[in-house]
Amino acid sequence: MKSHTTSIFLVLVFLPLCLSTSTAQSETTITLTYENVDSFPWSMKDGSGIDLILLKMVDEAMPNVSFKYVQAPWKRCLNNIGTGTTEGCFTASFKEKRLQFGFYPGTHIGNAVDPNLMLHASSYSLYILKDSTINVPEKMKISGLNGKIAAPAGYSIGGDLQSAGYSVDASASKTTNNFEKLLLNRVKAVAALTLNGNNILVKHKKYADSIKVVTTPLVNKPYYLMFSKQFIKKDRALAESIWSKAAEIREGQEFKDKAGEFLSK
The missing domain is CATH 3.40.190.10 (Periplasmic binding protein-like II)
Known part of the structure; x- marks a missing residue:
């Protein structure tokens, strides 16, 4: 009886160790x-x-x-x-x-x-007020724009837009700050990383109520x-x-x- 009890004890002690070792060994x-x-x-x-x-x-x-x-x-x-x-x-x-x-x-x-x-997709989109008719007919082409585009400081999209001939305000690093400029009519559009801009609209009703994303991205690679x-x-x-x-x-x-x-x- 004692031997049987000892065997059960050893199984209970060493089984978890064996399982743990097996799990560790299976990790690549x-x-x-x-x-x-x-x-x-x-x-x-x-x-x-x-x-x-x-x-x-x-x-x-x-x-x-x-x-x-x-x-x-x-x-x-x-x-x-x-x-x-x-x-x-x-x-x-x-x-x-x-x-x-x-x-x-x-x-x-x-x-x-x-x-x-x-x-990931290196995708940048244009964000505009819901009553705006600004559009992106093709890559890096913007129609109906009469004013500045806000772009996040330090991002490549700002330089790309300037090279394409657009007037850019890249003084703010955060897209939420640029959305504020758009709401105040200080800029006519905001260029932002699509992942970030879309998520801000999902999370913040304040912006989602007034701002929309243009369907065609400026860049998508x-x-x-x-x-x-x-x-x-x-x-x-x-x-x-x-x-x-x-x-x-x-x-x-x-x-x-x-x-x-x-x-x-």
Whole structure:
């Protein structure tokens, strides 16, 4: 009887340890490289940025995955996946010549790149008052505008609009401040990161009651997490799960709120 009791005790003590060890062993460490320059607001040298927020949420949502991050010059990021030194790199716009280094989502099965599985879109939209007739007929073309456009300080869209011949007020860093200018008629439109501008309208009735987004974006370019050919060959299903989970989280309100908090700092 004593021996039987002792056996049960040992099972109860060591079973959780075995399960814990098994869980730890099943976790796959995936090294991701990103460029060692500040690319606001997506990835920063201090480890912050919207892409890092998204990937950390993916990491937390997938217990079988642990991401490790390495910063390097962009050419080395690509070379690292080309040689299989690292499993992935981000964020890469689609270029045919980059397929020699690794795969975009979709290209790993011989299809075209799948924009639904992008990490982010560098998308900027125009925001106007609801009774305004200002429109964006095509990329970086604005019709019906008679006045200034407010753009967030430090963002590329301000310079792009100036280069296109538009008068730009880039004195404020926050889109909410620029929305205030629009409500006060100090500017005729606001250019903002689509992710941020749309989320502000969702969260703040004050702005949503008077401001609308122009359907056609000023700029919209998708960027992707690429994986090495070696990693795809080793665990294609896991790579596909990561791409899918990132897309799922990217569309969720929790991520949009966290991204909004980062942009409002």
